[in-house]
Amino acid sequence: MDLVESPISPHRSRSRPALTAALTGLLLTLSVPAAPAATAPGTPARGSAYMGMGVLAHDGSAPPDDSSTTGNRVTQTEGVDVSSYQGNVAWPTLWSAGTKWAYTKGTEGTYYKNPYFTQQYNGSYDVGMVRGAYHFATPDTTGGATQADYFVDHGGGWSKDGKTLPGVLDIEWNPYGDACYGKSKSAMVTWVRDFLNRYKSRTGRAAVIYTATSWWTDCTGNYAGFAATNPLWIARYASTAGTLPSGWSSYTMWQYTSTGKTVGDHDRFNGGLSQLKDFATG
Template sequence: MHRFNVPFVLSICLVVAGCTSSRMDEILSPSSETTSSISRPDVPTPTVAVGAVKPVEAAAAVGVAALMPQPAVPEPFEASMPLAGMPVPAARPVAMLAPDMPAVGTAPRMRGKIYSRQFRDAKPINFGSRSPRSLPVHGVDVSRWQGEIDWPKLRSQGANFAYIKATDGGDHLDPMFRKNWRAAHEAGLKRGAYHFFYWCRVASEQADWFIRNVPKVPGALPPVIDVEYNGESSCKRRLSRAKVLEKMQVFMDRLERHYGQRPIIYTAPDFYSDNLEGAFPNHHFWLRSVAAHPSKVYPGRKWLFWQYSGSGLSHGVTGRIDLNAFHGSEDEWHRWASGTRG
């Protein structure tokens, strides 16, 4: 039997850990973008270390067996690894809501509890008889600007689903994405990820970046492409409608091939009127409309999600949060979210 030099092994581990952490921080730099009406808070936003390595245990507490080479264990959050052999059920559209979608790579699950809406609003709007309160399934969308979230408490307030900011452009990862992705799932919410699209970056590069960072897992909601104007972006280009649609198509096709789900399009009124009216009839839309019902702001457009407030207030979150509603009944939600759509 050979004896191991414990101090030497420990020093090698610390060197490897330091190099790995430094490189990952360089690659996964946080974005300066904001989306929708979410503003940056006055207080520092907490960050989450990506790819952090656990400290090495004290030598006195570690036996020789613990220092023996161990077989490699696959990283559970590997974004680029597809789940082989996953059943792909036949897809049918939500009744009277939106066009057909491809099959979703998830297995049907037991229905989760639907929590009723208990959110408040810093800037309440009277939507009249077509209020979002009449819709039974509500949810939220979040990013780093919400800081630390108490997901179980947020769910009990009426957040039955959450769309979580993952990436923007071709090299920015939201520093809270991985933590929010896991915590939302653990709290029982249906979760999905969204990408903020940059018009100054190649569409295929942006798709590859999203795929690299967002895992393909059973039960996840379809990915979302967020297309809108953003005055705070360093990219000031205004492309032609034809070029906008072309870049979006490249991005969405790439995601659909990888995840087996057709991406949802999130947009706002001004961008929609300039570029998307009448376009993509076979895609679901998630529409921002905080002053009127979507039917008045986007006439003729079928929609799946309605973002009805950017000034929501809820236990579980400090500050404001975007509020959304699903366009359908509880049964339609369960069918759509499970992927069975039957």
């Protein structure tokens, strides 16, 4: 009996291009970098974090001593920190009120750039302020060195012009989930070290660490190893800066209130204006 070859099913012949297209789509999907994990309902949107966001919720607030604030203007220089939350900032108003330095949020993780960065960063400089940029850390999304690169590449660099402050690592409570970003104390210290080392290698300056003593204690085990090289910016909304994290005997900057005039977050540099400019120069 002669063997007759069965014709190929027309459905099978059409399925091959479809299968190829499906596989191609799958490969393209796998090649796209993963976005940060979705947050639980009711949590802030990624990118909305700002310096001190968790301080009120976790440490509370005591009214600042206004007389102390006025008296310290000679030895401590007034500053502000801003993010996209403030939008376009009235820098001449702040300057006239005695504010001489400012920090602007530049980046968060490796997925967010402040859309108001140019107005805030250049605007403060243009009125005569000494200014710098800060990075809101998200240690659960990417590594410390990777985030330092992202920060430097998007406005967080430093120049020795006497009016640019070193970059700041804002490391505090996670507004999107676990307070310590799901990291052990030793893993958190490693992450911070990786960020600081990369920032120093990219810019030649040691980054400032912004944190609160309670967070630092809970999430790093009150690690003291950065105090010798990295200035401290302490967050505490009260009439005194309180107990500092281990290793630091004094702060370089202090965020003392979230209810200041014109811009809520106000700060003090621990020194006069000439010392502030020396710090900027490095």
